[in-house]
Amino acid sequence: MKKLVLSIISLAICLGVFAQPGGREEGPNVPGMGRRFIPDPDPENVVFTKRPDMGYVFGGDTQPQGRSFNNAPTFFVYPDTKLDKVGAEAFVESLGMKDVLNDNFGTVIVINPTDAKYSEKDFDVFVTMFNKSRSGNLKVLGFGGGATFVNQVIAPKAAGHIAGIVTVGGKPAKLAKNFESAGVPAYVAGKTAAKVAKEYQALNAAHADEPLLQVVTSALTAPSEVFADAWDKVLSRNFRYNNYKHTHYEGAKFGQYGSYELEPYTDWERLGLKRIVVEQPVAFGPQGQQGPNVPKQLWYEYWPEELMVGAPEHSVPVMVLLHGNANDPRTQAETSGFLQVAGEERFFVVEMEWQGTRNFQAMGHDGVETVIYMLLRKYPQLDPSRVYAEGLSAGSMTATALGIKKSHVFAAVGGHSGGLFGGMGMGPFPGFESLWNEATQKRGSVETPYCSVFGTMDTTVPYMTEDNWKGNSYLNAWNAYEQMNGMEVVNEMDFSIDPVFGQKLQDRETIVTNKGDGIVIETGQLYKGNVPLIRLVAVMDYGHWNFMPTARIMWDFFKQYRRDPETKNIMYLGNTPMLENHTPNPENALRAQQFLKSAGTYELATVEGNQPRVRIFGTAEIFEGKLYIQTGKVKNVYKQLIANPKAEIVAFKDGEWIRIACELIPDERIEAKQDMLDKNPDLQGMYKADDDNTIVLYMQNAHATISSFTHEPVCFDF
Helix, strand or coil: CHHHHHHHHHHHHHHCCCCCCCEEEEEEEECCCEEEEEECCCCCCEEEEECCCCCCCCCCCCCCCCCCCCCCCEEEEECCCCCCHHHHHHHHHHHCCHHHHHHHCCEEEEECCCCCCCCCCHHHHHHHHHHHHCCCCEEEEEECHHHHHHHHHHHHHHHHHCCEEEEECCCCCCCCCCCCCCCCCEEEECCCHHHHHHHHHHHHHHHCCCCCCCEEEECCCCHHHHHHHHHHHCHHHEEEECCECCCHHHCCCCCCCCCCEEEECCCCCCCCEEEEEEEECCCCCCCCCCCCCCCEEEEEEEEEHHHCCCCCCCCEEEEEEECCCCCCCCHHHHHCCHHHHHHHHCCEEEEECCCCCCCECCCHHHHHHHHHHHHHHHCCCEEEEEEEEEEECHHHHHHHHHHHHCCCCCCEEEEECCCCECCCEECCEEEHHHHHHHHHHHCCCCCCCEEEEEECCCCCCCCCECCECCCCHHHHHHHHHHHHCCCCCCCCCCCCCCCCCCCCCEEEEEEECCCCCCCEEEEEEEEECCEEEEEEEEECCECCCCCCCHHHHHHHHHCCEEECCCCCCEEECCCCCCCCCCCCCHHHHHHHHHHHHHHCCEEEEEEECCEEEEEEECCCEEECCEEEEEEECCCHHHHHHHHCCEEEEEEEECCEEEEEEEEEEEECCHHHHHHHHHHCHHHCCCCCCCCCCEEEEEEEEEEEEEEECCCCCEEEEC
């Protein structure tokens, strides 16, 4: 324990000694936030600064409404000519920015030219203010002469550090042929808009694969109308962020770590999601106190609007998000990328204040489980077989612990920038020792799929190196899940096998993203038999925080798994099952297939919510000792089986009937589909083994009964 405490204290001290651009730091380091930053005085060019009416106080009471302070925008405004403070304040007022600043914790800074007009020397002031503001979500607004300066000087030199530019009435840039740029989202208005837009399109030309790099032109001229339209169409769509080769709260100088990654600024309403803020009364306080002053619990629900009413029972997956140590309880929803994935895949997201604040009660592991049960009771459309959890930093450690301690609840868990510290743990950091013991007790009888995402240059929760890997927190987490899942525990790293992961992985892949200057993801999987149970995702040269593209990777891993609400066994919806209640029996599978074939057709019953569905089927073939059927992914029967794989089959022939109760598991392998089509050539006019529609499913945990009025029922399993 002493060793753990000393290592955490040493880590905090180390984080505080980094050189800070544009100011200095003082006070203790706060994991996930850094130390208190004291900025240098503003240059004389800064004539006016306006901040939101309600600021954020770290460690103060949580204000549950609105959004978090994460990725709060900073606006640099370059007016046409020099303004005094009164004139600058009036100009900002004319832009109508007040609501945007208050809703997004934004700051606006009006910057005058050094001389009578803007010139190259004013770029040095821009750099000074950039370093001082420490804002990844920087928006630059230029008007008249200020617009010309932004177009011709700031944009060509600093595009990759700016999250959005608005210019009105300025002259266009004069870019050299094949000018290289990271690009920048832009909104241009005024008489010169068409010419100016061409130069911004040229800046963005090399990045056609990034939809956020848009250029919008407008005929509007009134300042308030321009800003409102620009905010709606460009500025509110994205933010810049740099966690490359450092952790963002350590600070960085302009140009120090290359181009900033461009990411979507989270707007849940734009994603078709409705947010519900829940302040849940609790009977007892943390010290057992009772009464009206007991702190409430807090969580945030994000619903696909069309699924809130009328969705079938048990049809909507649940994604639980857990923020990092002392972070705002909206952090993961707004910065992880999972809301963007939910907007595409239409699942339910809940972020819980699991750790507690000054005015909201901590949940702990038991509280998280209790809230999940409350949600499942309140919303019958939520699927208890598809509950997943993910977190950041301390939230990642908590999700990692939940997958072992609460394995009966979750179908899969994962985390970003957090594993398991050694020893018994401390405070919000669960320890390896107790979780290893629980994993050992459950070994081979319980499986929980696990996805580990980390930055290889994380200095807060460091990743292992060739010379320093023993006791690494990420390796601890992998080993704990290998132990519980009944896999080989690989606790000796050999970086000659794999220079990133130190061991042999299957499905090894390198992904070059379009973020920053091409941030690279390395990934691979560890298998139990032919089932991937652990996925490892390394964001190369990345620091301690979410890398938003990995949310899609993690979700694609999660959604392959379900946990049977009755047996609590894991079901793998990829190529093979996880655990089978019945030992596969090829002879009995063949016996059932021969009955179905001789009957000609059979009825297949599924469930849609609480409504039974039945239809006639004819395909029944044996492949690799299992009984398969075939359908199309576009059909309702397939969608129902994905939501609930339990099915029943009945067929009648010659005075006998067979009933088969089973789970139907999809098999995406080409060879399985081709075998079905080869044995049923009449299907080949409608289906192909390599199309996006054909699917075959095999019967798992099947119990068959052959009955007749003339003999006793005959039962068998396969």
